[in-house]
Amino acid sequence: MRRINLNVPLMAIVSLIIIISGCISDQDTAPKPNVTQNSTVITPQLSITAEVETGLIKLHHTGGNDITLRDIIIVIEQGKPSAIYEKIGQNDDRFMKGDTLDLTLKGISLNGKALDIGRISINNSEAMNNSEAMEEYQTTITLVHIPSGSLLTRIVSSEGFFS
DSSP states (O other), rough: OOOOOOOOHHHHHHHHHHHHHHHHHHTTOOOOOOOOOOOOOOOOOOOEEEEEEEEEEEHHHEOOEEEGGGGEEEEESSOOOOEEEEESOOOOOOTTTTTHHHEESSOOTTTTEEEEEEEEEEEOHHHHHHHHHHTOOEEEEEEEEEETTEEEEEEEEEOSSSO
16 A cells, blocks of 8 residues: 655645735735824813812812813822822813812812712722821822823822821
């Protein structure tokens, strides 16, 4: 009985398949036009002051551009405890000159009107466990403009929010 050597025809078939599949995949990966548009996001310029007491921060817009509240994230820090407010209000809620924004651990109000909040993330376990130690930390309030990724303002207070 004579053995047939299938290695050569098999190698030729595999090589042909690899070449054909390479041609097909080259067509699939043809360069595509870049559809990204260059756009400039302008960071609002504003002036904000703050009043801080336990469980309440009042932000006062004293001048500059109006900002859409949905476009900002507010971060409150006092040592390790922190609160992050995201997706504040509706799309048309704006923080304008003369407005007051009240922040508590449970919500936000604009000029006395309660606002919808997408999310408040609070980490205050340190404050609950050691309120005396919290008195030594300053409260830092940071506003970040989401579309530009820019810092709008950072306010530091000697008063405690979490204590």
